[in-house]
Amino acid sequence: MGAEQATPAAVEARGWGWRHASRLAWALRDVSFRIEPGERVLVLGASGAGKSTLLHGLAGVLGGEEEGESGGRLLVDGAAATATRGRAGLVLQDPDSQVILARVGDDVAFGCENLGIPRAEIWPRVTAALEAVGLDVPLDHPTKALSGGQKQRLALAGLLAMRPGLLLLDEPTANLDPHGVAEVRDAVSRLLDTHPATLVVVEHRLDVWLPLMTRVIVIGEGGVVADGPPHEVLGAQGQRLADDGVWVPGHPPAFPPPPGTAPREVLLSARGLAVARVKGRAVATGIDLDVHAGEAVAVTGPNGAGKSTLGLTLAGLLPPAGGAVVAAPELADGADPAPIRWSSRDLLTRVGMVFQEPEHQLLATTVRDELAVGPRALGLPEDEIAARTDELLSRLRLDRLAAANPYTLSGGEKRRLTVAAAIATRPRVLVLDEPTFGQDARTWAELVALLAALRDEGSAVVAITHDLDVARALHATRFDLGGLP
Structure with a gap:
């Protein structure tokens, strides 16, 4: 050229x-x-x-x-x-x-x-x-x-x-x-x-x-x-x-009802927290945050403010660059209070993480097997694994794709799959990075309703998002990094 x-x-x-x-x-x-x-x-x-x-x-x-x-x-x-x-x-x-x-x-x-x-x-x-x-x-x-x-x-x-x-x-x-x-x-x-x-x-x-x-x-x-x-x-x-699910101006999706009870006990706390992807290069500092049972928290802010890095640090996947992340005794359940010291099996029922890029956490060769990875690692009986898997396949419109290779799914389908895989082990705290990425209006509403149900059942939901409708729909507490209005 x-x-x-x-x-x-x-x-x-x-x-x-x-x-x-x-x-x-x-x-x-x-x-x-x-x-x-x-x-x-x-x-x-x-x-x-x-x-x-x-x-x-x-x-x-x-x-x-x-x-x-x-x-x-x-x-x-x-x-x-x-x-x-x-x-x-x-x-x-x-x-x-x-x-x-x-x-x-x-x-x-x-x-x-x-x-x-x-x-x-x-x-x-x-x-x-x-x-x-x-x-x-x-x-x-x-x-x-x-x-x-x-x-x-x-x-x-x-x-x-x-x-x-x-x-x-x-x-x-x-x-x-x-x-x-x-x-x-x-x-x-x-x-x-x-x-x-x-x-x-x-x-x-x-x-x-x-x-x-x-x-x-x-x-x-x-x-x-x-x-x-x-x-x-x-x-x-x-x-x-x-x-049919197409986003059309003037036809907004339905929001779930507001929570029926106030947030309960603190499950996870950050104090004086600094977060970094690259050692010695902190992207956010001085973070104080409490995550309560029965609460949704929306982490917002401009690109590069450290939102995803904060999510990975809260989830025990990155070490704090300063300060601390501490799990309450109820969440730690006898383990070390610092999530970064937990094993991957310990994390499964305590803190689940949905990455911004779905491909980074796909492990199996079929959608059904992907949903079974976590429950199987917990040693659950096969009938219990099948029941959990079938329920999530149906709720997130993935049942027709049960035998498909996860890498052949659309971006929106991969996102729903990784959310379902994180939920399959029923963690008390769920951290999701851009949970509604790639969704049509119908699947957006269904996914938000599912997160609202988890909140109402007593889980803590932390959504890292630029979609402020997610924060509104979940009646979430806003935690802003970097001054986003």
Whole structure:
């Protein structure tokens, strides 16, 4: 491609579909549409509808026959998408999987170098891209020291620097704070103004993107179920789409009822706590926090404030960089009061953790076996394991996926699976990092209702989230790091 300016790409699907090699059911099937060069398209659909698979197909990264089976045709500029990979740039749901190099500047420059862009042009592009997405760190800043939200900005910066003809964004703002969401959207808008491209965005929470979009395509069973200008699709068909789980403005999901009793005894306390991912590099200090039985706590704040690191430290998975995390006698139940000293088996019934990136805690080869890992480690009888597993499969809409490989699930399905796996051992404290990531309106409501039920049964729920509706729905106590309003 060199230094020449890319032109917007044309995209066409002709009865296209994809089935993962380990799955009997197709991820999506019979999808047909044409996107003209320069169009800005928002792709909607329920969790598991195949939206991410479509973007992977357009980017040409689904793999060959050993990875799965395709049907129909998927074209970019009239050629098979697999033959036009340089035309498309993709930001994945999980930005951690896109970090390649150890330093921020090198990582952003990587794509440009692969495209053969002259070195003298690469670094001005890198600097401009980092500024556009609001990632204000030195070029030699270690990528391993970035938060999940910062890694999302890093991935987007790498895409913007390449200036492809087709921009494919898979929930690009899912783990960003509200300021970061607007910043990323505006960065994409500015790029399109100066370097026109075709834009395809997959997103559940769509309000922020609608002003940029010229078209909405809704994917459902049987292919495309709605296609047209945003006001027509979301207006005339809004109620039907909302009933199917699509997020539609003006059709909010139901909130669970408020708790019937006040929070009870303290289960976990932090005093003068400092937290760090990299030794000697504390990201937050002076934290004092009590977590009560029967309470939901929402940990909020901007990207990079240390929210995820705090969650891992409370859960006994990272040592405090200063101060202490102490379990109450009721929670410790005879063990050392410091969770960091507990064994993994001790943690199972005391503190459960749901990571921001679901792939980091998948262990089994089927969804059903994934849910059985914890209960089996506790030595529970097989009939009890089966009962717990069946209940969670049903409650979190994973029953039809019981025999599937967890890695073939959608992002939203993986999130529900990791929540279910953490709940399966019935810990007294549950720490969840972005628990509603990737959920459609229906599964969002069901997941929040499940967390509310755990709270009402006497568990403590700590939700690290940028989704302030989660805090409101759970009537959570807000604990803010970094001054988020």
